[in-house]
Amino acid sequence: MKMKKGLTLALAGTMLFSGLLAGCGSNNNTNAAKETNNSAAAGNSAGNTSELKPYELKMYLIGGPQKDLDLVLKEVNKYTQEKINATLNITMFDWGDYDKKMQVITASGEPYDIAFTSSWTNDFRRNAANGTFLGLNDLLDKYGKETKEVLDPRFLEGTKIKGEIYGVPVNKELGQQWVWRFNKKYVDKYNMDISNIRTLDDLEPLLKTIKENEPGDITPLAVPKGFKPFMPFDYVLGDELPIGVYMDSTDGKVVNILETPELATSLDTMRRLYTAGYLRPDVATLEGIDNIKTGKWFADREITQPYAEKGWSRSAGYEIVTSPMHEPYVYTQSAAGSMHAISVTSGDPERAMMFLNLLNTDKYLRNLLNYGIEGTHYKKISDNVIEDLPAMQDSYAMPGFTLGNMLLTYLHADDPADKWDAFKKFNDSSKEAPTFGFAFDPTPVKTEVAAINNVTKEFMPALYTGSVDPKTYLPKAAKKFKEAGLDKVIAEVQKQLDEWNQTKK
Amino acid sequence: MAVFKRKPKEIDNNAITPLWNVVLNIIIGIFAFTCVFPFLFVIAISFTDEKVLALNGFSLLPEKYSLAAYQFVFNTGDQLLRSFGVTLMVTVLGTLISLFLITTYAYVLSRRSFRYRNYFSFFAFFTMLFSGGMVPNYIVATQFLHLYNTIWALILPIAMNAFFILVMRTFFQTSVPDALIEAAKIDGSGEFRTFLQIVLPISLPGIATIGLFCTLGYWNDWFNALLYIDDASLVPLQAMLMRIQNNMEFVIQNSMQMGSSFEIAATLPTETVRMAMVVLATLPIALAYPFFQKYFVQGLTVGSLKE
Numbered sequence: 001m002k003m004k005k006g007l008t009l010a011l012a013g014t015m016l017f018s019g020l021l022a023g024c025g026s027n028n029n030t031n032a033a034k035e036t037n038n039s040a041a042a043g044n045s046a047g048n049t050s051e052l053k054p055y056e057l058k059m060y061l062i063g064g065p066q067k068d069l070d071l072v073l074k075e076v077n078k079y080t081q082e083k084i085n086a087t088l089n090i091t092m093f094d095w096g097d098y099d100k101k102m103q104v105i106t107a108s109g110e111p112y113d114i115a116f117t118s119s120w121t122n123d124f125r126r127n128a129a130n131g132t133f134l135g136l137n138d139l140l141d142k143y144g145k146e147t148k149e150v151l152d153p154r155f156l157e158g159t160k161i162k163g164e165i166y167g168v169p170v171n172k173e174l175g176q177q178w179v180w181r182f183n184k185k186y187v188d189k190y191n192m193d194i195s196n197i198r199t200l201d202d203l204e205p206l207l208k209t210i211k212e213n214e215p216g217d218i219t220p221l222a223v224p225k226g227f228k229p230f231m232p233f234d235y236v237l238g239d240e241l242p243i244g245v246y247m248d249s250t251d252g253k254v255v256n257i258l259e260t261p262e263l264a265t266s267l268d269t270m271r272r273l274y275t276a277g278y279l280r281p282d283v284a285t286l287e288g289i290d291n292i293k294t295g296k297w298f299a300d301r302e303i304t305q306p307y308a309e310k311g312w313s314r315s316a317g318y319e320i321v322t323s324p325m326h327e328p329y330v331y332t333q334s335a336a337g338s339m340h341a342i343s344v345t346s347g348d349p350e351r352a353m354m355f356l357n358l359l360n361t362d363k364y365l366r367n368l369l370n371y372g373i374e375g376t377h378y379k380k381i382s383d384n385v386i387e388d389l390p391a392m393q394d395s396y397a398m399p400g401f402t403l404g405n406m407l408l409t410y411l412h413a414d415d416p417a418d419k420w421d422a423f424k425k426f427n428d429s430s431k432e433a434p435t436f437g438f439a440f441d442p443t444p445v446k447t448e449v450a451a452i453n454n455v456t457k458e459f460m461p462a463l464y465t466g467s468v469d470p471k472t473y474l475p476k477a478a479k480k481f482k483e484a485g486l487d488k489v490i491a492e493v494q495k496q497l498d499e500w501n502q503t504k505k
Numbered sequence: 506m507a508v509f510k511r512k513p514k515e516i517d518n519n520a521i522t523p524l525w526n527v528v529l530n531i532i533i534g535i536f537a538f539t540c541v542f543p544f545l546f547v548i549a550i551s552f553t554d555e556k557v558l559a560l561n562g563f564s565l566l567p568e569k570y571s572l573a574a575y576q577f578v579f580n581t582g583d584q585l586l587r588s589f590g591v592t593l594m595v596t597v598l599g600t601l602i603s604l605f606l607i608t609t610y611a612y613v614l615s616r617r618s619f620r621y622r623n624y625f626s627f628f629a630f631f632t633m634l635f636s637g638g639m640v641p642n643y644i645v646a647t648q649f650l651h652l653y654n655t656i657w658a659l660i661l662p663i664a665m666n667a668f669f670i671l672v673m674r675t676f677f678q679t680s681v682p683d684a685l686i687e688a689a690k691i692d693g694s695g696e697f698r699t700f701l702q703i704v705l706p707i708s709l710p711g712i713a714t715i716g717l718f719c720t721l722g723y724w725n726d727w728f729n730a731l732l733y734i735d736d737a738s739l740v741p742l743q744a745m746l747m748r749i750q751n752n753m754e755f756v757i758q759n760s761m762q763m764g765s766s767f768e769i770a771a772t773l774p775t776e777t778v779r780m781a782m783v784v785l786a787t788l789p790i791a792l793a794y795p796f797f798q799k800y801f802v803q804g805l806t807v808g809s810l811k812e
Contacts, residue, residue, distance in 0.1 A: 096751020290559040
């Protein structure tokens with residue numbers, strides 16, 4: 001009897017409390033909804049900037065919090081108030097925390113206006129599918145015309161889901177290109193010609209020279225576990241999984257990469273290189289490699305962008321040269337490498353778009369946000385060239401590629417004058433991968449994809465790095481993949497890809 | 506006394522044989538060593554020269570010692586010192602608040618004369634079985650209590666702990682006899698006076714034990730900072746380390762998609778610097794441990810002696 005009474009009390013208490021919370025929450029929601037409606041109406045009727053009501057834009061960006069952000073924001077706000085009568089409130093989350101933070105903020109329904117999003121953090125496809133982000137087609141047409149003109153149309157193509165754009169992409173390198181990097185010291189020493197090195201087979205004689213003539217602690221091919229030889233496939237589910245379409249494919253046929261002759265020859269070559277001792281013996285379990293720091297290496301592999309060698313050489317302290325493995329390709333995820341999305345909880349989406357438009361087309365604002373205040377954080381050498389002042393490193397080092405149109409930013413003295421032209425050329429020369437614009441929806445085959453992922457982790461690092469003999473292990477891996485349901489996933493990919501190809505025509 | 510002296514060899518029934526004594530000591534010694542060993546490694550790495558580390562990898566006795574990592578931390582480390590201050594303040598303030606809340610709640614539950622003790626026991630116990638989850642917690646803390654970016658966000662969410670309340674209640678029940686409270690009452694002591702001057706002083710071992718748990722909890726907490734703190738001046742030590750670690754992993758994993766990752770990688774601290782930070786973050790609390798130990802041992806025996 002006593003227990004029962006206690007229980008009733010407890011239940012009553014809990015219900016009272018949760019009722020209180022729920023009441024509070026729903027009130028908030030309706031208020032927010034009302035506000036949205038009001039301001040949307042106001043925005044529509046007003047139309048021109050002079051009649052805009054003051055508004056504070058809440059924006060989330062990725063990157064380590066910067067000490068002088070408030071100082072810079074004061075300047076930014078002076079300018080944006082004048083232009084669109086809005087002030088800006090930026091919150092930055094660290095690289096590693098951003099994803100988690102944004103998930104909590106999204107789940108809690110907290111209102112904000114703009115957030116950084118991409119294919120690699122704060123996943124924009126998931127968010128767009130869940131209705132977190134606002135569709136931007138109309139807004140872009142109305143308030144973002146200039147931005148649209150600046151961008152390579154393929155950027156917008158990559159951020160479309162079922163015809164609707166969900167993010168304003170940052171204008172930067174569009175394509176993706178792998179290069180072989182070489183330690184110039186050894187290239188010079190042995191007078192090597194690296195300009196035509198494309199494949200592993202091209203590379204092999206050079207590795208041999210290094211192995212034979214240099215002491216044992218120089219790693220000829222300094223790569224860690226994730227290394228894969230470049231193969232002419234467009235990987236539909238990321239290059240970890242052996243599902244892809246031939247780069248030059250016209251019929252859009254999805255193939256099991258494990259069964260292709262290209263993979264077989266690649267793996268044989270890798271095995272040969274591994275047994276010859278050109279790689280670290282423990283490469284299959286190596287998470288990362290310190291080659292840049294120690295300088296005891298000859299070649300490795302990296303993703304590039306125009307003039308990347310300069311950046312690499314600068315941070316290494318010695319010269320690094322490169323040779324491309326293939327021509328640059330535009331993939332769905334490379335076009336969506338860095339974007340800003342407008343939240344559905346935004347109190348004034350029109351204003352958010354006006355601001356994004358300004359950020360992507362206004363040189364003064366863009367540079368102010370990126371480099372801080374002239375005289376405090378940098379000084380101008382000439383019209384378009386700046387020099388960092390010490391305050392830049394200490395208190396305002398912003399990651400430029402997350403802040404909007406990169407091609408508007410000032411150059412540093414050691415940057416080549418044609419840097420941004422080179423970016424444009426690079427983008428123009430980038431070819432579209434056969435599945436560019438297509439994004440696979442893994443929901444129907446979730447379990448199989450997870451199972452394949454596990455098989456990949458088990459076999460692929462050892463196979464790709466040549467640590468095991470492909471003659472015995474490739475069939476084993478293929479069998480395991482089959483058991484895990486690879487065929488089913490391929491069939492599903494093929495089905496979705498066909499549907500997508502249909503809609504494209 | 507004389508009765509005992511008659512026997513020349515006294516047999517202690519609780520003692521174990523010398524052989525077992527040696528065996529158990531060795532086993533526990535090995536266990537203790539495996540606990541301490543990784544930390545020794547961290548200390549060794551923090552004193553290693555960065556270049557040697559890159560060339561030779563980790564080793565317990567580095568070829569070349571260097572204080573460069575510590576120099577780096579202390580020179581550029583105003584963030585570290587600030588975080589240190591935040592952690593210290595949160596730990597002290599938090600432990601005091603926690604102890605106050607836990608002991609008062611537990612004491613009330615331990616009193617048989619309290620009418621609603623079953624209900625309140627259940628109310629605390631219930632939270633051990635079911636919790637609201639992260640998102641409701643976040644909503645309550647940020648939109649209801651407005652704790653975002655305040656020091657209270659680091660203190661209040663973990664101030665109460667149902668398990669500690671139950672432990673403390675049992676402790677009060679077993680170590681504070683009802684007769685004592687009754688005696689105090691007869692002598693004219695009010696409830697508060699009884700609690701503060703009679704009950705608390707004789708419960709010191711239990712309080713110290715729970716206090717140690719709370720201290721460790723506050724010192725090691727980073728998750729609340731992850732959720733509720735952006736202001737760099739309020740980031741506690743462990744959260745700062747966690748962020749550095751997360752950032753490194755993130756950059757390594759996503760360098761392929763980010764393209765310009767070398768810009769970011771250049772700003773990340775080196776291996777030795779990270780290890781030096783770990784040492785600086787762990788050492789103070791490790792040094793505080795021996796001071797609690799005497800209560801710790803006592804707390805356990807007192808519990809088993811009574812009634």
